[in-house]
Amino acid sequence: MLRLRRAKLACNLILMLLMLNASAFAQTLTFAADEWCPVNCEPGSERPGYMVEIASRILEPLGYEVRYQQITWARALLFARQGRFDGVFAGTPEEATGFVFPSEAQGRYTIGMFVAKDDSWRYDGPSSLKNKRAGLIIDYGYGEEIEAAVNRYSEVVRTGGNNALEQNIRTLAAGRLDYMLEDINTFSYKAEEMGLADRFRLEKTFTQDDLFIALSPAHANSHEIAKALSDGMHRLRDSGELSQILQRYGLRDWIVPTSQGHSSKVPN
Numbered sequence: 001m002l003r004l005r006r007a008k009l010a011c012n013l014i015l016m017l018l019m020l021n022a023s024a025f026a027q028t029l030t031f032a033a034d035e036w037c038p039v040n041c042e043p044g045s046e047r048p049g050y051m052v053e054i055a056s057r058i059l060e061p062l063g064y065e066v067r068y069q070q071i072t073w074a075r076a077l078l079f080a081r082q083g084r085f086d087g088v089f090a091g092t093p094e095e096a097t098g099f100v101f102p103s104e105a106q107g108r109y110t111i112g113m114f115v116a117k118d119d120s121w122r123y124d125g126p127s128s129l130k131n132k133r134a135g136l137i138i139d140y141g142y143g144e145e146i147e148a149a150v151n152r153y154s155e156v157v158r159t160g161g162n163n164a165l166e167q168n169i170r171t172l173a174a175g176r177l178d179y180m181l182e183d184i185n186t187f188s189y190k191a192e193e194m195g196l197a198d199r200f201r202l203e204k205t206f207t208q209d210d211l212f213i214a215l216s217p218a219h220a221n222s223h224e225i226a227k228a229l230s231d232g233m234h235r236l237r238d239s240g241e242l243s244q245i246l247q248r249y250g251l252r253d254w255i256v257p258t259s260q261g262h263s264s265k266v267p268n
Helices: 002-024 050-062 073-082 144-153 164-173 184-193 222-239 241-247
Strands: 027-033 064-070 087-091 107-116 133-137 155-159 179-183 200-215 255-257 263-265
Touching: 027 050, 027 073, 050 064, 050 087, 050 107, 050 200, 050 222, 050 241, 073 087, 107 164, 107 184, 133 164, 144 200, 155 164, 164 179, 164 184, 164 200, 179 184, 184 200, 200 222, 222 241
Parallel strands: 027 064, 027 087, 133 155, 133 179
Antiparallel strands: 087 200, 107 179, 107 200, 255 263
16 A cells, blocks of 8 residues: 555656646747737736737647747847847738748738828828828838838838837827828727827728738747647637637637638728
8 A cells, every 4th residue: 555655656746747847848939029009018918919819829738938028119020030039929021021921810900091180181192191291110011002102202200119109199199290100900009098099080091911920030940830820820710719819809800701601801
Protein backbone atom coordinates (compact mmCIF):
# COMPACT_ATOMS: atom_id res chain seq x y z
CA MET A 1 0.00 0.00 0.00
CA LEU A 2 2.83 2.37 0.91
CA ARG A 3 4.59 1.61 -2.37
CA LEU A 4 1.36 2.28 -4.29
CA ARG A 5 0.95 5.64 -2.60
CA ARG A 6 4.56 6.54 -3.37
CA ALA A 7 4.07 5.55 -7.01
CA LYS A 8 0.94 7.74 -7.27
CA LEU A 9 2.77 10.61 -5.62
CA ALA A 10 5.66 10.25 -8.07
CA CYS A 11 3.28 10.19 -11.05
CA ASN A 12 1.50 13.31 -9.83
CA LEU A 13 4.83 15.04 -9.30
CA ILE A 14 5.99 14.16 -12.82
CA LEU A 15 2.68 15.39 -14.28
CA MET A 16 2.99 18.70 -12.43
CA LEU A 17 6.56 19.14 -13.64
CA LEU A 18 5.51 18.43 -17.23
CA MET A 19 2.73 21.01 -17.00
CA LEU A 20 5.05 23.60 -15.51
CA ASN A 21 7.66 22.82 -18.14
CA ALA A 22 5.15 23.25 -20.98
CA SER A 23 4.04 26.55 -19.53
CA ALA A 24 7.61 27.75 -19.10
CA PHE A 25 8.45 26.97 -22.70
CA ALA A 26 5.26 28.37 -24.27
CA GLN A 27 6.33 30.74 -27.04
CA THR A 28 5.43 34.36 -26.48
CA LEU A 29 4.21 36.37 -29.46
CA THR A 30 4.25 40.13 -28.99
CA PHE A 31 2.27 42.32 -31.38
CA ALA A 32 2.43 46.10 -31.48
CA ALA A 33 0.16 48.89 -32.71
CA ASP A 34 -1.15 52.28 -31.75
CA GLU A 35 -4.65 52.51 -30.28
CA TRP A 36 -7.19 51.93 -33.04
CA CYS A 37 -10.42 50.92 -31.34
CA PRO A 38 -12.41 48.80 -31.88
CA VAL A 39 -9.73 46.82 -33.74
CA ASN A 40 -7.08 47.11 -31.03
CA CYS A 41 -7.81 49.12 -27.90
CA GLU A 42 -6.24 49.32 -24.44
CA PRO A 43 -3.89 46.39 -23.69
CA GLY A 44 -5.03 44.28 -20.77
CA SER A 45 -8.49 45.87 -20.61
CA GLU A 46 -11.83 44.07 -20.59
CA ARG A 47 -12.17 44.93 -24.29
CA PRO A 48 -8.65 45.02 -25.74
CA GLY A 49 -9.96 45.08 -29.32
CA TYR A 50 -11.59 42.50 -31.53
CA MET A 51 -8.36 41.68 -33.41
CA VAL A 52 -6.52 41.16 -30.13
CA GLU A 53 -9.25 38.78 -28.99
CA ILE A 54 -9.14 36.94 -32.33
CA ALA A 55 -5.37 36.46 -32.01
CA SER A 56 -5.68 35.10 -28.47
CA ARG A 57 -8.60 32.81 -29.34
CA ILE A 58 -6.68 31.27 -32.26
CA LEU A 59 -3.10 31.17 -31.03
CA GLU A 60 -3.28 30.45 -27.31
CA PRO A 61 -4.79 26.95 -27.75
CA LEU A 62 -1.78 26.21 -29.97
CA GLY A 63 0.61 26.92 -27.10
CA TYR A 64 1.42 30.57 -27.79
CA GLU A 65 1.13 33.39 -25.30
CA VAL A 66 -0.19 36.52 -27.02
CA ARG A 67 0.98 39.91 -25.80
CA TYR A 68 0.07 43.35 -27.09
CA GLN A 69 2.17 46.48 -26.72
CA GLN A 70 0.82 49.92 -27.58
CA ILE A 71 3.26 52.32 -29.27
CA THR A 72 3.06 54.73 -32.18
CA TRP A 73 2.18 53.19 -35.52
CA ALA A 74 5.43 54.32 -37.14
CA ARG A 75 7.48 52.60 -34.42
CA ALA A 76 5.30 49.51 -34.48
CA LEU A 77 6.00 49.05 -38.19
CA LEU A 78 9.71 49.79 -37.80
CA PHE A 79 10.32 47.54 -34.80
CA ALA A 80 8.27 44.66 -36.23
CA ARG A 81 10.16 44.92 -39.50
CA GLN A 82 13.41 44.68 -37.54
CA GLY A 83 12.14 41.64 -35.63
CA ARG A 84 11.74 43.33 -32.25
CA PHE A 85 8.05 42.44 -32.38
CA ASP A 86 6.40 39.41 -33.95
CA GLY A 87 4.02 41.57 -35.92
CA VAL A 88 1.48 44.38 -35.85
CA PHE A 89 -2.27 44.48 -35.42
CA ALA A 90 -4.42 46.08 -38.14
CA GLY A 91 -1.79 45.93 -40.87
CA THR A 92 -2.38 46.24 -44.61
CA PRO A 93 -0.07 45.34 -47.50
CA GLU A 94 -0.02 49.03 -48.41
CA GLU A 95 1.39 50.07 -45.02
CA ALA A 96 3.34 46.96 -43.98
CA THR A 97 5.19 46.25 -47.20
CA GLY A 98 7.28 43.08 -47.10
CA PHE A 99 5.48 41.65 -44.05
CA VAL A 100 3.99 38.16 -44.01
CA PHE A 101 0.18 38.13 -44.25
CA PRO A 102 -2.39 35.41 -43.54
CA SER A 103 -4.54 34.42 -46.49
CA GLU A 104 -7.66 35.19 -44.43
CA ALA A 105 -8.24 38.68 -43.02
CA GLN A 106 -8.72 39.37 -39.30
CA GLY A 107 -10.73 42.54 -39.88
CA ARG A 108 -11.99 45.07 -42.39
CA TYR A 109 -12.01 48.85 -42.66
CA THR A 110 -13.79 51.62 -44.56
CA ILE A 111 -12.11 55.00 -44.94
CA GLY A 112 -14.48 57.89 -44.43
CA MET A 113 -14.18 61.66 -44.78
CA PHE A 114 -15.48 63.47 -41.69
CA VAL A 115 -16.39 67.15 -41.45
CA ALA A 116 -18.03 69.39 -38.86
CA LYS A 117 -21.76 68.73 -38.60
CA ASP A 118 -22.69 72.33 -39.46
CA ASP A 119 -20.29 72.54 -42.43
CA SER A 120 -22.34 72.90 -45.64
CA TRP A 121 -19.42 71.89 -47.88
CA ARG A 122 -19.89 68.79 -50.03
CA TYR A 123 -17.28 66.56 -51.62
CA ASP A 124 -17.63 66.78 -55.41
CA GLY A 125 -14.54 65.05 -56.72
CA PRO A 126 -10.83 65.65 -56.06
CA SER A 127 -10.82 69.28 -57.17
CA SER A 128 -13.37 70.14 -54.47
CA LEU A 129 -10.59 69.52 -51.91
CA LYS A 130 -8.72 72.60 -53.10
CA ASN A 131 -7.59 74.92 -50.29
CA LYS A 132 -9.03 72.60 -47.63
CA ARG A 133 -7.09 71.62 -44.50
CA ALA A 134 -6.91 67.83 -44.15
CA GLY A 135 -6.04 65.82 -41.06
CA LEU A 136 -4.11 62.56 -41.56
CA ILE A 137 -1.93 60.38 -39.32
CA ILE A 138 1.74 59.70 -40.02
CA ASP A 139 2.38 56.35 -41.80
CA TYR A 140 -1.33 55.53 -42.13
CA GLY A 141 -2.59 54.32 -45.48
CA TYR A 142 -5.94 55.64 -46.71
CA GLY A 143 -6.03 54.33 -50.26
CA GLU A 144 -3.93 55.49 -53.19
CA GLU A 145 -6.67 57.38 -55.03
CA ILE A 146 -7.93 59.53 -52.16
CA GLU A 147 -4.41 60.09 -50.79
CA ALA A 148 -3.24 61.34 -54.17
CA ALA A 149 -6.18 63.76 -54.34
CA VAL A 150 -5.62 65.01 -50.79
CA ASN A 151 -1.90 65.54 -51.34
CA ARG A 152 -2.52 67.36 -54.60
CA TYR A 153 -5.28 69.74 -53.58
CA SER A 154 -5.34 70.12 -49.79
CA GLU A 155 -3.10 71.51 -47.09
CA VAL A 156 -2.22 68.31 -45.24
CA VAL A 157 -1.63 68.22 -41.48
CA ARG A 158 -0.07 64.90 -40.45
CA THR A 159 -0.25 64.01 -36.77
CA GLY A 160 1.83 61.45 -34.88
CA GLY A 161 2.18 60.11 -31.37
CA ASN A 162 0.06 57.89 -29.15
CA ASN A 163 -2.98 60.19 -29.28
CA ALA A 164 -2.90 61.14 -32.95
CA LEU A 165 -6.53 60.24 -33.65
CA GLU A 166 -7.82 62.08 -30.59
CA GLN A 167 -5.71 65.10 -31.53
CA ASN A 168 -7.12 65.16 -35.06
CA ILE A 169 -10.68 64.90 -33.78
CA ARG A 170 -10.16 67.78 -31.35
CA THR A 171 -8.53 69.87 -34.07
CA LEU A 172 -11.46 69.21 -36.41
CA ALA A 173 -13.93 70.11 -33.65
CA ALA A 174 -12.03 73.35 -33.04
CA GLY A 175 -12.32 74.32 -36.71
CA ARG A 176 -8.59 74.14 -37.43
CA LEU A 177 -9.17 71.32 -39.92
CA ASP A 178 -11.78 71.25 -42.68
CA TYR A 179 -11.93 67.46 -42.85
CA MET A 180 -10.12 64.33 -41.75
CA LEU A 181 -9.85 60.80 -43.06
CA GLU A 182 -10.32 57.79 -40.80
CA ASP A 183 -11.87 54.36 -40.63
CA ILE A 184 -15.56 54.93 -39.96
CA ASN A 185 -15.78 52.51 -37.03
CA THR A 186 -12.62 53.84 -35.40
CA PHE A 187 -13.72 57.47 -35.76
CA SER A 188 -17.17 56.76 -34.35
CA TYR A 189 -15.75 54.75 -31.45
CA LYS A 190 -13.27 57.46 -30.44
CA ALA A 191 -15.62 60.42 -31.01
CA GLU A 192 -18.25 58.72 -28.84
CA GLU A 193 -15.65 58.06 -26.16
CA MET A 194 -14.65 61.74 -26.25
CA GLY A 195 -18.26 62.92 -26.04
CA LEU A 196 -18.01 64.62 -29.44
CA ALA A 197 -19.96 62.24 -31.66
CA ASP A 198 -22.69 64.81 -32.36
CA ARG A 199 -20.18 67.38 -33.64
CA PHE A 200 -19.42 65.65 -36.95
CA ARG A 201 -20.95 64.03 -39.99
CA LEU A 202 -19.69 61.47 -42.47
CA GLU A 203 -19.36 63.26 -45.81
CA LYS A 204 -18.04 60.46 -48.02
CA THR A 205 -16.65 56.92 -47.91
CA PHE A 206 -13.71 55.75 -49.96
CA THR A 207 -11.43 52.72 -49.65
CA GLN A 208 -12.81 49.48 -48.23
CA ASP A 209 -10.34 46.68 -47.66
CA ASP A 210 -9.12 43.91 -45.37
CA LEU A 211 -7.09 44.23 -42.18
CA PHE A 212 -4.57 41.67 -41.00
CA ILE A 213 -2.28 40.64 -38.22
CA ALA A 214 0.85 41.42 -40.28
CA LEU A 215 3.82 39.28 -39.26
CA SER A 216 7.46 40.27 -39.07
CA PRO A 217 9.53 39.49 -42.18
CA ALA A 218 12.51 38.98 -39.86
CA HIS A 219 11.09 35.90 -38.08
CA ALA A 220 11.37 32.40 -39.52
CA ASN A 221 8.08 31.22 -38.00
CA SER A 222 5.95 34.03 -39.46
CA HIS A 223 4.63 31.84 -42.30
CA GLU A 224 3.67 29.14 -39.80
CA ILE A 225 1.79 31.66 -37.66
CA ALA A 226 0.12 33.17 -40.73
CA LYS A 227 -1.25 29.75 -41.68
CA ALA A 228 -2.45 29.16 -38.12
CA LEU A 229 -4.30 32.50 -38.22
CA SER A 230 -5.91 31.69 -41.58
CA ASP A 231 -7.03 28.24 -40.43
CA GLY A 232 -8.21 29.71 -37.15
CA MET A 233 -10.38 32.31 -38.88
CA HIS A 234 -12.26 29.53 -40.65
CA ARG A 235 -12.78 27.74 -37.33
CA LEU A 236 -13.97 30.89 -35.50
CA ARG A 237 -16.34 31.79 -38.30
CA ASP A 238 -17.81 28.29 -38.60
CA SER A 239 -18.27 27.92 -34.84
CA GLY A 240 -19.88 31.34 -34.37
CA GLU A 241 -17.08 32.51 -32.06
CA LEU A 242 -16.07 35.28 -34.47
CA SER A 243 -19.55 36.78 -34.42
CA GLN A 244 -19.56 36.63 -30.62
CA ILE A 245 -16.27 38.54 -30.45
CA LEU A 246 -17.42 41.18 -32.93
CA GLN A 247 -20.74 41.67 -31.15
CA ARG A 248 -18.84 42.78 -28.03
CA TYR A 249 -17.76 45.82 -30.08
CA GLY A 250 -21.08 46.45 -31.78
CA LEU A 251 -19.91 44.95 -35.08
CA ARG A 252 -20.87 42.10 -37.37
CA ASP A 253 -18.88 39.71 -39.52
CA TRP A 254 -17.68 41.40 -42.71
CA ILE A 255 -18.26 38.17 -44.65
CA VAL A 256 -21.80 36.81 -44.89
CA PRO A 257 -23.06 33.70 -46.70
CA THR A 258 -25.23 34.23 -49.77
CA SER A 259 -28.30 32.25 -50.81
CA GLN A 260 -26.18 30.35 -53.33
CA GLY A 261 -23.92 29.01 -50.58
CA HIS A 262 -21.08 31.37 -51.38
CA SER A 263 -19.93 34.32 -49.29
CA SER A 264 -19.63 38.04 -49.86
CA LYS A 265 -18.04 40.96 -48.06
CA VAL A 266 -20.17 43.65 -46.50
CA PRO A 267 -19.21 47.13 -45.28
CA ASN A 268 -18.02 47.14 -41.67
